[in-house]
């Protein structure tokens with residue numbers, strides 16, 4: 001469904017990704033793992049059109065979309081939950097959620113469904129997003145992605161800076177989200193957690209895929225090596 005072919009990405013003269021080949025099938029959960037600076041965020045930002053690349057480096061249902069603008073990528077059904085949530089601080093919970101619906105795709109997700117998934121957001125719907133805890137803000141970021149009724153969600157650092165109890169709440173909600181036919185790419189520092197929820201994984205190091213495979217049979221020793229690009 002989603003595929004990258006020889007994906008390269010640059011910040012000016014600095015090359016951050018060097019020919020990444022990855023794919024995500026329908027209803028598949030793929031973990032993207034790797035040390036800080038490996039290129040995980042860059043890969044997600046390039047796929048979603050926030051960073052430029054060649055048109056044929058990103059394929060969506062076999063069609064090249066590398067040169068498509070970010071708002072158009074969202075309309076195709078690719079949503080992202082960005083690192084550090086990136087909510088609009090001046091907007092309420094509900095207004096932030098409605099931003100996700102701007103891509104006007106139809107599907108099962110709407111405000112009520114999001115409030116069912118995360119009841120605390122329903123109680124806080126009129127509050128400014130800055131008054132929320134980090135965990136609640138992450139729920140808004142996830143809800144905002146769901147409001148787009150995407151076919152795939154890219155979760156960047158899903159548990160970054162969150163308390164363990166909140167991380168559990170978020171992970172408890174994931175099966176409900178994914179069981180509705182969604183695919184997902186998950187960036188997560190906790191390797192065991194990532195491999196538990198994923199079907200397959202890709203390990204990135206210094207902008208290259210150093211290892212990939214099925215999450216069930218993944219060897220922790222091999223992954224730690226690939227992680228540091230040894």
Ligand SMILES: Nc1ncnc2c1ncn2[C@@H]1O[C@H](COP(=O)(O)OP(=O)(O)O)[C@@H](O)[C@H]1O
Pocket residue numbers: 011014016034035036037038039040041042043
């Ligand atoms: N805005 C930026 N400008 C220049 N270099 C950047 C920028 N963002 C990230 N980089 C560099 O790109 C590489 C990959 O970063 P990133 O994708 O953020 O890694 P990860 O998400 O795996 O921690 C790193 O070397 C990082 O320093």
Ligand SMILES: [Mg+2]
Pocket residue numbers: 040041042083156157
């Ligand atoms: Mg990152």
